[in-house]
Amino acid sequence: MLSELRRVDRDVYEAVLDEVRREQTDIELIASENYVSLAVLDAQGTVMTNKYAEGYPGRRYYGGCKHVDVVETLAIDRAKALFGAEHANVQPHSGSQANMAAYFALLKPGDRILGMHLDQGGHLSHGHPKNFSSKVFDIVRYGVNRETERIEVEEVRAIAKKTRPDLIVVGASSYPRKIDFAPFADVAREVGAFLMADIAHIAGPVVAGLHPNPVPHCDVVTTTTHKTLRGPRGGIILCKQEHAKKVDSAVFPGIQGGPLMHVIAGKAVAFNEALDPWFVGYQGQILANARALAEELLAHDFRLVTGGTDNHLIVADVRSHEVTGIEATHILDRIGITVNNNQIPFDPLPPTKSSGIRLGTAAMTTRGMKEAEMKELGRVIASALTHSDDAARLRLLREETLDLADRFPVYPGVLRRLYEQERSAGE
Ligand code: DSN
Numbered sequence: 001m002l003s004e005l006r007r008v009d010r011d012v013y014e015a016v017l018d019e020v021r022r023e024q025t026d027i028e029l030i031a032s033e034n035y036v037s038l039a040v041l042d043a044q045g046t047v048m049t050n051k052y053a054e055g056y057p058g059r060r061y062y063g064g065c066k067h068v069d070v071v072e073t074l075a076i077d078r079a080k081a082l083f084g085a086e087h088a089n090v091q092p093h094s095g096s097q098a099n100m101a102a103y104f105a106l107l108k109p110g111d112r113i114l115g116m117h118l119d120q121g122g123h124l125s126h127g128h129p130k131n132f133s134s135k136v137f138d139i140v141r142y143g144v145n146r147e148t149e150r151i152e153v154e155e156v157r158a159i160a161k162k163t164r165p166d167l168i169v170v171g172a173s174s175y176p177r178k179i180d181f182a183p184f185a186d187v188a189r190e191v192g193a194f195l196m197a198d199i200a201h202i203a204g205p206v207v208a209g210l211h212p213n214p215v216p217h218c219d220v221v222t223t224t225t226h227k228t229l230r231g232p233r234g235g236i237i238l239c240k241q242e243h244a245k246k247v248d249s250a251v252f253p254g255i256q257g258g259p260l261m262h263v264i265a266g267k268a269v270a271f272n273e274a275l276d277p278w279f280v281g282y283q284g285q286i287l288a289n290a291r292a293l294a295e296e297l298l299a300h301d302f303r304l305v306t307g308g309t310d311n312h313l314i315v316a317d318v319r320s321h322e323v324t325g326i327e328a329t330h331i332l333d334r335i336g337i338t339v340n341n342n343q344i345p346f347d348p349l350p351p352t353k354s355s356g357i358r359l360g361t362a363a364m365t366t367r368g369m370k371e372a373e374m375k376e377l378g379r380v381i382a383s384a385l386t387h388s389d390d391a392a393r394l395r396l397l398r399e400e401t402l403d404l405a406d407r408f409p410v411y412p413g414v415l416r417r418l419y420e421q422e423r424s425a426g427e
Pocket of ligand 1: 093
């Protein structure tokens with residue numbers, strides 16, 4: 001295992017080994033991360049990385065594509081089956097590139113996009129001033145309601161009627177509630193705009209039938225493949241047949257050259273895993289775990305954005321514990337819990353500090369944790385943030401998280417095999 005890497009490049013090998021250790025010994029609560037299966041890891045470590053395959057299956061600009069064609073066709077067919085989509089493009093290297101291609105497929109530079117504010121749950125590529133989206137397109141924004149902290153469709157409708165966008169983006173990276181896509185489709189129809197959903201975070205619950213599916217309501221749907229969907233890092237685009245040609249040519253040759261065929265192989269494997277009935281139970285557990293963690297945080301006097309969650313993530317306002325989001329992130333780092341600081345809606349603090357943290361349960365659910373462990377984590381988080389000056393207590397809490405991590409291995413046996421290999425190489 002990794003033996004050739006160990007032999008030829010000790011520096012990279014050591015860093016990889018350290019990352020294996022970190023992933024095993026820490027509690028991963030970053031809502032956009034997950035652990036892929038060993039089969040997905042295998043697929044990405046194959047010779048498919050060697051192959052140039054500009055174009056699409058059966059119509060490439062390079063010879064020798066018959067085997068990568070098999071893999072890309074499998075990925076496309078499985079993605080279509082998972083989401084009930086008429087067309088799928090599995091080549092985007094990332095979620096942002098999927099979004100860029102979707103915009104270019106439907107719009108011209110200067111056209112108007114109505115997207116969600118980043119600081120209220122949206123994403124950089126939905127129109128942040130420093131992102132390509134706002135440099136190429138004319139951005140107008142909607143947010144959440146100040147009282148409910150939820151997206152209120154009537155408010156979006158009013159903004160859409162006033163601003164007349166060419167495309168409306170619905171979807172978020174830190175919004176803890178279900179999104180109903182049908183009323184967004186009504187708004188888009190009313191103002192003559194395309195509707196695009198970015199379901200990067202919620203793709204897993206969507207394919208499991210535990211969250212409304214945007215595909216029947218939208219012109220285009222994008223998602224990353226590595227969050228709740230538990231595939232390799234990357235993006236895909238789903239669309240109606242009428243937009244297929246434009247979407248494909250927006251990805252290639254529009255914004256990308258050769259697709260990453262080893263990653264597409266990983267996507268094909270992950271989609272097959274997501275088609276298995278097991279995946280529905282797994283997604284249900286992710287959501288149940290998020291609810292359990294939210295309940296425990298509420299019991300320890302955190303204020304949660306919208307009061308709770310009905311997806312895989314929670315945004316906790318940490319001002320109740322007299323810390324900023326970035327301070328909370330650093331304190332939790334000390335006890336082996338990984339989160340990210342996150343703005344809350346109408347946050348008085350800038351993104352670098354922020355008043356909140358975002359927590360997600362996909363990764364730890366993959367490791368087998370259930371509601372009881374989420375309660376334990378909620379208590380540990382509250383204790384660390386309440387007693388952050390108490391080094392002895394933080395040490396005890398670190399022991400507790402180490403014990404939890406030990407009981408729920410990421411890749412059972414992998415760390416042990418690597419240690420054995422190290423030992424025998426040193427003899
Ligand atoms: N950075 C991703 C997330 O954490 O949600 C979105 O791109």
